[in-house]
Amino acid sequence: MDPARKRKIRLVVALAAAVFLAAALIYTSFSASTEASKPSQLEPGRSYEVTGKVVKGSITRDGDELRFRIRDRDGQESVPVSYTGLVPDPFRDGREVIVSGELKQGTLVAERDSLVTKCPSKFTKDKQSS
Amino acid sequence: MAGVGSACLVIGLLTALYAAGASLYGARSGRREWVASGRRAVYCLAALLVTAFAILEAAFLRSDFSYALVAEGSSTDTPGFYKVTAVWATQDGSLLLWSTLLALFSSAVLFLTRRSLREIAPYATAVLGAVAAFFLLLMVAWENPFDTLAVPPPEGAGLNPLLRHPAMMIHPPMLYTGYVGFSIPFAFAIGALITRRTGADWIRATRRFALVAWTFLGTGIMLGALWSYTELGWGGYWGWDPVENASLMPWLVGTAFLHSIMVQEKRGMLKVWNVSLICGTFALALLGTFLVRSGILESIHAFGASTIGVQFLVFISLVVALSAGLILLRLPDLRSRARLDSLLSREAFFLLNNLVLVGLCLVILWGTFFPLISEALTGKEASVGPPWFNRLTTPLALALVLLAGIGPVLTWRRVTAQSLLRVLRAPVLVTAVAVAALLAFTDAGQSVPSLAMFSFVAFVLSVVAQEFWRGATARRVMTGESWPRALARLTGRNRRRYGGYLTHAGIAVLFLGVAASSAFLEQRDVRLSPGDTIQVGAYTVTYREATAKLGGDDAGTGAPISLGAVLDVRKGDERFTLRPSRNYYSSNDPSLGAISRFFEGEATSEVDVRWGLRRDMWLAVRPDLASLEGPIREADRRFSDSPGDVQALVIAALAERYQNRPPPAAFRAIVSPLVAWIWIGGAIAVLGALVAAWPSPEARLRRVRSLYAARVGRELSRA
Numbered sequence: 001m002d003p004a005r006k007r008k009i010r011l012v013v014a015l016a017a018a019v020f021l022a023a024a025l026i027y028t029s030f031s032a033s034t035e036a037s038k039p040s041q042l043e044p045g046r047s048y049e050v051t052g053k054v055v056k057g058s059i060t061r062d063g064d065e066l067r068f069r070i071r072d073r074d075g076q077e078s079v080p081v082s083y084t085g086l087v088p089d090p091f092r093d094g095r096e097v098i099v100s101g102e103l104k105q106g107t108l109v110a111e112r113d114s115l116v117t118k119c120p121s122k123f124t125k126d127k128q129s130s
Numbered sequence: 131m132a133g134v135g136s137a138c139l140v141i142g143l144l145t146a147l148y149a150a151g152a153s154l155y156g157a158r159s160g161r162r163e164w165v166a167s168g169r170r171a172v173y174c175l176a177a178l179l180v181t182a183f184a185i186l187e188a189a190f191l192r193s194d195f196s197y198a199l200v201a202e203g204s205s206t207d208t209p210g211f212y213k214v215t216a217v218w219a220t221q222d223g224s225l226l227l228w229s230t231l232l233a234l235f236s237s238a239v240l241f242l243t244r245r246s247l248r249e250i251a252p253y254a255t256a257v258l259g260a261v262a263a264f265f266l267l268l269m270v271a272w273e274n275p276f277d278t279l280a281v282p283p284p285e286g287a288g289l290n291p292l293l294r295h296p297a298m299m300i301h302p303p304m305l306y307t308g309y310v311g312f313s314i315p316f317a318f319a320i321g322a323l324i325t326r327r328t329g330a331d332w333i334r335a336t337r338r339f340a341l342v343a344w345t346f347l348g349t350g351i352m353l354g355a356l357w358s359y360t361e362l363g364w365g366g367y368w369g370w371d372p373v374e375n376a377s378l379m380p381w382l383v384g385t386a387f388l389h390s391i392m393v394q395e396k397r398g399m400l401k402v403w404n405v406s407l408i409c410g411t412f413a414l415a416l417l418g419t420f421l422v423r424s425g426i427l428e429s430i431h432a433f434g435a436s437t438i439g440v441q442f443l444v445f446i447s448l449v450v451a452l453s454a455g456l457i458l459l460r461l462p463d464l465r466s467r468a469r470l471d472s473l474l475s476r477e478a479f480f481l482l483n484n485l486v487l488v489g490l491c492l493v494i495l496w497g498t499f500f501p502l503i504s505e506a507l508t509g510k511e512a513s514v515g516p517p518w519f520n521r522l523t524t525p526l527a528l529a530l531v532l533l534a535g536i537g538p539v540l541t542w543r544r545v546t547a548q549s550l551l552r553v554l555r556a557p558v559l560v561t562a563v564a565v566a567a568l569l570a571f572t573d574a575g576q577s578v579p580s581l582a583m584f585s586f587v588a589f590v591l592s593v594v595a596q597e598f599w600r601g602a603t604a605r606r607v608m609t610g611e612s613w614p615r616a617l618a619r620l621t622g623r624n625r626r627r628y629g630g631y632l633t634h635a636g637i638a639v640l641f642l643g644v645a646a647s648s649a650f651l652e653q654r655d656v657r658l659s660p661g662d663t664i665q666v667g668a669y670t671v672t673y674r675e676a677t678a679k680l681g682g683d684d685a686g687t688g689a690p691i692s693l694g695a696v697l698d699v700r701k702g703d704e705r706f707t708l709r710p711s712r713n714y715y716s717s718n719d720p721s722l723g724a725i726s727r728f729f730e731g732e733a734t735s736e737v738d739v740r741w742g743l744r745r746d747m748w749l750a751v752r753p754d755l756a757s758l759e760g761p762i763r764e765a766d767r768r769f770s771d772s773p774g775d776v777q778a779l780v781i782a783a784l785a786e787r788y789q790n791r792p793p794p795a796a797f798r799a800i801v802s803p804l805v806a807w808i809w810i811g812g813a814i815a816v817l818g819a820l821v822a823a824w825p826s827p828e829a830r831l832r833r834v835r836s837l838y839a840a841r842v843g844r845e846l847s848r849a
Contacts, residue, residue, distance in 0.1 A: 003469075021489065025496055025522070032518040033504060036511035049513060061756060064657060064796075085655060086364055086798055087752065092730070100515075113364075 034100055039070050040077040044103045047111075052078075056093045070097060070108075080106070085113035092117075131185050132197060135276035138182035142229075143266040145175045150259030157252035165252045169240045172255060175262060176233035183217075183230045186275055190217050196282040199223060199275050205288035209688045215299035216289045221423060222275035224302060228419065229265040231303075231310040235339070236262070239314045243335050245837075250332055253321035254314075261313055264445050272437045291715045291732045294687035297357040304350030305377055309415035311343020312384055316412035319405045323456045326463045330395045333404070337391060338823050340408075344388055345819040347381045352812040363735025363750045365653065365800045367808065370519040375498040376421040379491050380414035386487040387411055393477045396542055400477075401464040402457065403484070409453035414491070416446050421498075472544035479540055483533045490526045494519070520648075524579050528586060531641050534634045535590035538597055557592040564588035576649075583645035590638035594631045601628070621821060629822025636815030643807035652801045657754075657794045667801035669747060672698045676753070676792030677711065678785035680778075685736050689713030691728060691781065692736070693753040693788055695795060699740070710738040710751040710797075723766025728781055729755060741806055748800040757793040758784055 037048040052070035055078050059068040064084050071078035073096065081099060091097065097117050101110035149171035156164030186199070190213050195201040203220040204213055217223040236258040243251050269275060293299065315336040322332040354374065355367040368374060387407040393400045420442040457464070470478055496503070497514050504512040539553040565585045568574040574581050598617060601624075605616040621628040652667040663672045674696045683692035694711025717731030740747040755762075765780050772780075 025493060028522065029496060029500055029514050029518060030504070032521075033500065033512040033514050036501070036513060061754070064655075087796075088364075 036098075038072045038075075039079040039108075040072050040075060042079060042103045042108065047100065047102050048108075049098060049100045050079075050108060051096065051098050053096050054091070054093055059093065070099070079103075079108050081108045081110055083110040083115055085115070088115060088117040091115065131189070132276040132278045135182045135185040136270075136274060138178045138185070139226075139266055139270050139274070139276070142175055142178040142182070142233075143263060143270050145171050145178060146259045146263040146266055148259075149175065150256040150263065153252040153255035153259070157249075157256075162248075165248075165255070168252065168255050168259070169244065172233065172240055172259065172262075173237050175259075176230075176237045179226070179230040179233045182276075183226055186223060186226060187214065187217055190214065193286065194282075195284070195286050196278050197275075198277040198279050201279060201283050201286045203287070203289055205286035207688050208286075208289050209294075209686060211296075212289050212294055212299065212687070218302045218306075219289055219293050219299075220275075222269065222273040222277075224306070225265055225269050225273055226275050227303060228306050228310065229262055229269070231306055232258070232262050232265065232313060235307075235310050235314055236317075239318075239336065239339060247318075247321075247331060247335055249325045249327055250318055250321035250335075253324045254317040257317035257320050258313065261317075268438050268441060272441070287718060288715070291687065291689065291713065291734045292361065294685070294734075295357050295361045297353040298361065301350050301353040301357060304346050304353060305418070308343045308345075308347025308350055308377075308384075309380065309419060311339055311346060312380060312408070312411045312415050314339040314343070315387075315408050319408045320453065320456065323405060323460045323463075326460065328401055328405075328460065328463050330391075330398070333391045333395060337388075338825075340384065340388060340391075341819060341823040344381065344384050345816055345823065347377065347384065348812070348819070349816055351377050351381060352809065352816075356809065359748075359805075360737055360739065361734065363737060363752075363798075365737075365748055365750065365798060365802075367805075370494075370497070370516045372498050373422055375494045376414075376418035379494055379498075380411050380418055382487050382491040382494075383407055383411045383414055386484040389480050389487075390484050393480050397466075397468045397477055399466040399468050399470070400481070401466055402461065403481075405453075405457055405464070407484075407488075409450070409457070413446055413450050413453075416442070416449060420446065474540070474545045474547070474550065476537065476540040476542050476545075479533060479537045483530065483537060486526055486529050486533065490523060490530070493522045493526065497522075527641065528579065528582055531583065531586040531590060531638055534637060535586065535593045538631060538634065539593055553596070556596055557589050560592035561585050561589040573650075577645075580645040580649040583641055587638045587642045587645075591635055594635045594638075597631055598628070622826070625824055625826050626822045629818045629820070629824075632818025632821060633815045634818075636811045636813070636818055638811070639807050639814060640811030643804050643809075643811060646804035647802045647808070650803045654799050655796070656799070657796050659794045660792055664799070666747075666799040667745075668701050669799075669801060670700045671749075671797075671799055672700075673795070673797070674698050674707075676789050676795070677709070678789040679711075680782055680785055683713050683736065684709070684711065685713070687713060687734075689715055689734075691785060693785070694736070695751045695753075695797070697749060697797075699747060706740055706747075708738040708740060708747065708749045710749045711736045712751060712753055723763070724770040724772075724777060725765040725780055725784070726762050729758070729762060743804075743806055745801055745803045746805045748798075748802060750798045752796040752798075753788065754793045754795055755788075757791075758788060761787065 034047055034049045037050055039050055039052045042048055042050065050070065052072055055069040055071050058078075059066070061067070066083045066087060067080065068083070069078040069080050081101070083099065083101075095117055097115060099108070099110045099116070100114040101108045103109075149168045151168075152164045152171060153168030156162065156166075156168060186197075189197045189200050190204050191210075193200065193204060193206045193213070199220050199222055203223070204216045208216060218227045236255075240251065240255060240258075247254075315332070318332040318336045322328055351374075354377065358369065358374075359365070359367040387404065390400050390404050390407060394404050420439070423438065423442070470481075472478065497519050501511055501513045504510060535557065539550070539557075541549075565581070565588070568581065568584055574584055598620070601620045602613065602616040605611055605620050606613070609616070609619075611619065621632075654664060654666050656664050658664065658673040660673050660675050663670060665671075677692075677694040677696060679692040679694070681690055683689040691714040692711050693714070694709055697708045697710075699706050699708055713734050713736055714729055715732045715734075716728045719727060719730070722730050735750045735752070737748060737750040739749070761784060765784065769777055769780050
């Protein structure tokens with residue numbers, strides 16, 4: 001095979017591999033993603049990553065289960081959450097949290113260990129447990 | 131003194147601009163004295179910034195709350211070590227650290243190259259001056275670390291408790307040193323492009339800086355992982371958090387750069403690729419600095435909340451656009467003379483390793499910015515989680531480790547199949563035996579990706595061992611040295627090569643730990659009362675008793691209250707005790723009661739780990755304060771106006787109550803196999819990089835000789 005033709009084949013193979021990888025990247029990321037949402041926007045039967053504030057005085061514990069309500073960052077509408085698993089350190093009344101789960105009979109049933117607390121300080125070099 | 135600090139920054143800004151301007155003018159007009167003046171301006175800048183940094187550091191040590199920054203990020207009850215390091219836990223202080231390190235590194239490289247690279251160095255000075263000017267402008271105009279408060283508060287807010295961990299305090303300077311270090315080869319690459327001197331000179335002059343930067347960045351990433359493992363209380367070392375990813379990306383591209391410059395040095399190829407890689411590394415380093423500050427990814431709508439996000443974006447875009455434009459403009463000068471002779475050659479495999487590393491970086495970049503991409507394309511805010519990252523990065527990591535084994539045994543230009551077979555025979559045999567043993571004696575077969583990783587790790591280690599053995603044998607035949615001496619001499623005389631092998635071995639060991647601990651981890655989350663027993667893996671864990679400590683937590687972080695647990699762990703004859711605890715830091719929130727503010731502030735897990743080469747036993751506790759809530763409310767009512775010592779007694783009584791009548795506490799117990807090898811592997815990799823970066827005596831001798839020869843030549847021509 002002459003060198004020029006060989007180079008061309010190599011280029012085509014490399015480009016095809018790159019296109020394939022890019023397509024895989026795009027496809028898997030869109031199909032594996034969870035949608036971010038506010039407590040007031042939830043609909044049953046889909047999984048969401050809900051961002052909101054913990055309603056003051058709503059945190060109760062029932063055995064391993066942690067129950068609390070979260071509300072929109074700038075609203076009053078709230079939804080009850082049932083959560084099991086690790087509770088991150090800065091979890092408190094009024095803090096902004098992210099939790100993943102599905103709406104079942106009016107309650108957000110959270111995935112285990114999905115609770116993330118946003119740090120209230122301005123310069124958050126630290127990350128919370130994920 | 132704050133005025134002096136501010137003045138240092140303003141004069142520093144002018145000095146940096148002068149350095150850039152003078153060296154550009156000198157290079158354009160050919161007037162060497164202007165170039166020299168620009169270089170000295172950089173030394174001067176370093177002196178100014180070191181002074182400013184020292185002033186700020188002194189203010190933190192004195193707890194001078196008239197500095198807004200000190201009031202924000204420190205307090206009198208912050209322990210001394212953390213006062214020193216609290217400087218870079220603040221946004222403004224970390225910018226000052228960044229620029230100080232940049233000025234120091236720039237001075238070092240300009241001093242070392244003052245008699246060489248006469249064409250490139252002035253432009254590199256200009257680039258470094260411009261970068262320093264950007265950071266100084268940020269501080270002078272928006273984030274002045276020397277802002278003062280008219281009315282200093284009596285007490286500062288204190289250092290964020292999560293950051294009160296030794297690893298976390300060394301981690302930021304390590305990362306910054308890495309980021310800053312990569313700006314040196316970047317500046318010289320730009321200089322080389324402008325002057326069309328696209329040979330390997332700029333690479334030789336800055337290679338060591340790139341390697342040192344790589345080492346520091348890598349160490350910083352490892353320390354961040356260690357902090358996550360021991361401080362965050364979730365038991366993992368890597369969570370694909372945007373901030374973690376931000377530091378990993380420049381490291382990956384920098385790794386690619388360190389490999390591909392060897393191809394340019396040896397074969398004069400991949401010039402476009404090398405300049406692109408170093409520009410990419412620098413842009414990603416800036417992106418890393420920016421991501422930490424902007425908060426753009428944690429909450430997209432908070433964009434602009436940080437005062438300097440936009441400025442950073444503009445600067446990064448400028449860097450990318452200018453370097454891309456310059457590379458395109460110089461494409462004709464970057465054409466290489468040589469061509470790839472064979473796909474079975476070291477350069478071809480280096481290129482392949484580069485593609486994998488850059489691919490890995492692109493995957494992480496895509497995933498990290500996916501929330502923005504998704505919102506731009508679909509209007510919906512969505513994100514990808516750790517499972518997605520794991521799925522896409524696993525095959526690439528496997529390929530990387532395999533290539534780390536094959537690369538070293540290939541020769542430049544081409545390898546014949548016969549010679550390849552000869553060098554690969556022993557390592558492949560060792561790998562096969564290792565896999566057979568794993569399948570026969572362990573349950574490693576349950577996870578295919580892990581088994582693949584184990585076998586590739588065995589392959590890399592045996593290749594590296596074979597290389598050392600072959601080299602040392604050759605030395606022994608020639609010199610009759612003893613084994614240890616032959617190995618030491620071999621490494622000492624060929625530092626780059628054998629240091630590189632050590633790093634490969636270290637990375638392989640690291641991945642051994644990652645593969646084992648991610649696939650074979652056993653974890654339990656339970657609520658236990660004293661006396662309860664659970665089984666985690668092969669361990670029997672019994673909650674013996676609750677503990678309560680006031681003002682003297684085990685980790686020395688200055689926590690007023692520390693509630694914990696003592697657990698007895700047993701596995702066969704092995705018995706030990708673990709004492710995890712949780713530190714409570716008082717809150718300054720005035721809406722809280724006088725007593726409850728001690729319990730309602732920040733709290734951090736102080737996990738306890740039984741470290742082991744075979745497996746770690748990791749334990750975290752979360753005391754349940756529900757039973758104390760009533761008494762705390764009551765105390766709030768009755769003791770809100772009491773003097774401090776009475777309140778301290780009340781808190782002591784509450785802590786004692788917790789210890790004597792402990793409610794069930796939540797525990798997380800993890801048995802994680804081989805996780806210690808992540809840290810050991812990382813340390814080996816760093817050691818290898820240090821060996822490779824250490825100047826060899828021969829090179830120093832050569833440099834001295836050439837300087838001497840130059841002087842003799844000058845004097846002869848004068849005579």
